[in-house]
Amino acid sequence: MPETILVAREGRVAVLTINRPDKLNALNQQVRDEMLDLLVELEGDDGVGVVVITGAGDKSFIAGADIGEFAGRSPFDQRWAMRSPRLYDVMSAFPKPVIAMINGFCLGGGCELAMSCDLRIASDKARFGQPEIKLGLIPGGGGTQRLPRFVGLGQALRLTLTGDMIGADEAARLGLVEIVVPHDELRTQTLELAARMAAMSPLTLRVAKEAVRASEQLPIEDGIRYERDLFCLCFSSEDKEEGVAAFLAKHQPEWKGR
Ligand code: COA
Numbered sequence: 001m002p003e004t005i006l007v008a009r010e011g012r013v014a015v016l017t018i019n020r021p022d023k024l025n026a027l028n029q030q031v032r033d034e035m036l037d038l039l040v041e042l043e044g045d046d047g048v049g050v051v052v053i054t055g056a057g058d059k060s061f062i063a064g065a066d067i068g069e070f071a072g073r074s075p076f077d078q079r080w081a082m083r084s085p086r087l088y089d090v091m092s093a094f095p096k097p098v099i100a101m102i103n104g105f106c107l108g109g110g111c112e113l114a115m116s117c118d119l120r121i122a123s124d125k126a127r128f129g130q131p132e133i134k135l136g137l138i139p140g141g142g143g144t145q146r147l148p149r150f151v152g153l154g155q156a157l158r159l160t161l162t163g164d165m166i167g168a169d170e171a172a173r174l175g176l177v178e179i180v181v182p183h184d185e186l187r188t189q190t191l192e193l194a195a196r197m198a199a200m201s202p203l204t205l206r207v208a209k210e211a212v213r214a215s216e217q218l219p220i221e222d223g224i225r226y227e228r229d230l231f232c233l234c235f236s237s238e239d240k241e242e243g244v245a246a247f248l249a250k251h252q253p254e255w256k257g258r
Contacts, residue, residue, distance in 0.1 A: 002034035006056065010191050012049040012198035014042055015101075021057030027109045028066035032087050039090055046257065049198030049205065051094070052190060053117065054101040055110075061100070061126065064108025067135065088116040088142045092213065095206045097197055101190040102126045102177065107165070111176075112141030115150060118209060120177040121193065122168040123186045128176060129165035149216070150176050201239040201255035 006017040016038060018025040025031075042048050055061040069081070091098050091113070100106075100114040102122040107129050114120050130139050130147065138144060139160065148156035151174040159166070168180045181189045197205065211230045215223050234240045238256045246253035 002038060004028075004031045005034050005038060007038065009048075011195055012047060013052060013191060013194040014045075014048045014050075015052045015054065015191075017054050017056050018062060019056040021055070021060070023066065024060035024063035024105055025055035025057070025110070026063050026066040026068075027087075027113070028069055029081060031066075035087055036085065036090060039094060043095060046202070049096060049200070049202050050194045051096060051098045052101050052194050053091075053098060053113070054103055058104065060105040060110075061102045062107070062110025062113060063105045064110050064131070065141075070135070070137075082140065086141070088112055091116040092118075095209070096202070097194075097205060097209060099190060099194055099197075101186060102168075103183075103186055108132055108139065108143075109141045112139060112143045112146065115146040115176075116142065119179075119193075121179045121181065121186065121190045122171065122177045123183040124168050124180055125183045126168040126171070126177075126180075127165045128159075128168070128171045129163060130160050131163040131165070133161060134163040147176075150174070201237075201243070201253075202257045203237055203239055203255075204234065204243075207234060 004019055006019050008015045008017070016035065018027070018031055020026060020031065039051075042051055097119065098117045100117040100120045102114055102120060104123065104125060105127050106114050106122070107127070108131055111128055111130055130143050132139050139147070144160065147159065151159070155174050158164070166174070168177065171177045172180045179189075207230050211227050214226050218226060238258050239253075242255065243253045
């Protein structure tokens with residue numbers, strides 16, 4: 001049983017809550033290890049269609065890496081702590097959608113983790129930033145590469161070089177979060193959206209995520225060719241037959257996941 005993460009099920013949605021509210025849910029090694037173990041478990045669990053990540057308490061999603069672990073640490077020890085598989089990469093390649101439910105401070109490694117998710121839903125009280133520069137550090141969880149892809153080069157440089165925090169509305173305007181909701185509606189609205197997604201064919205969700213994620217890596221011609229191949233691959237699934245037949249017969253599809 002994980003000690004730092006609470007696991008809850010809401011139908012086909014698994015909600016993972018990082019449970020270190022006294023440290024604003026900072027990511028220490030134990031959280032990272034336990035999260036990786038849980039993701040392996042959830043990947044193989046056919047009862048789970050979508051994963052939601054959040055932080056315990058009312059104040060913070062994740063306030064970054066646990067700064068206490070940095071003090072006096074050698075480069076060798078840090079490199080070992082950053083060994084593969086890394087949580088950020090595992091989440092972005094995870095075969096089911098992962099939603100960040102951002103309930104407060106979303107800083108440093110927390111912002112990087114949110115950017116590794118497939119969708120970000122934020123409370124209107126959430127605050128975002130990459131404050132590593134204030135510690136004599138730079139983002140180390142992919143932030144220097146993912147942030148510019150979300151907000152553009154100029155805004156990424158602004159946030160990275162100043163360490164300034166921005167509010168949820170500005171984060172949405174910049175493209176760092178997709179949806180902002182009133183703080184006390186965050187859980188309901190996130191779970192409602194997650195449930196709608198989890199009701200889709202798990203097979204098709206996986207292929208759709210893979211296709212869109214490929215756009216991060218591939219030149220557009222290669223990406224479009226890849227999309228065509230995945231689209232045609234869907235024609236081998238029972239779920240494509242079911243989805244099309246259900247539309248034509250005007251009833252709800254019953255997905256088989258194959
Ligand atoms: N790592 C370890 N502990 C952290 C932490 C982090 N990233 N962020 C917050 N905490 C701890 C604080 O040390 C404090 O612990 P204590 O009560 O034992 O002293 C507790 O969480 C509450 O934080 P506090 O600073 O008192 O809350 P605040 O509301 O005054 O400020 C922040 C909130 C987020 C502005 C502030 O905690 C902060 O700047 N945190 C660091 C953010 C950061 O630099 N992240 C990137 C790390 S690479």
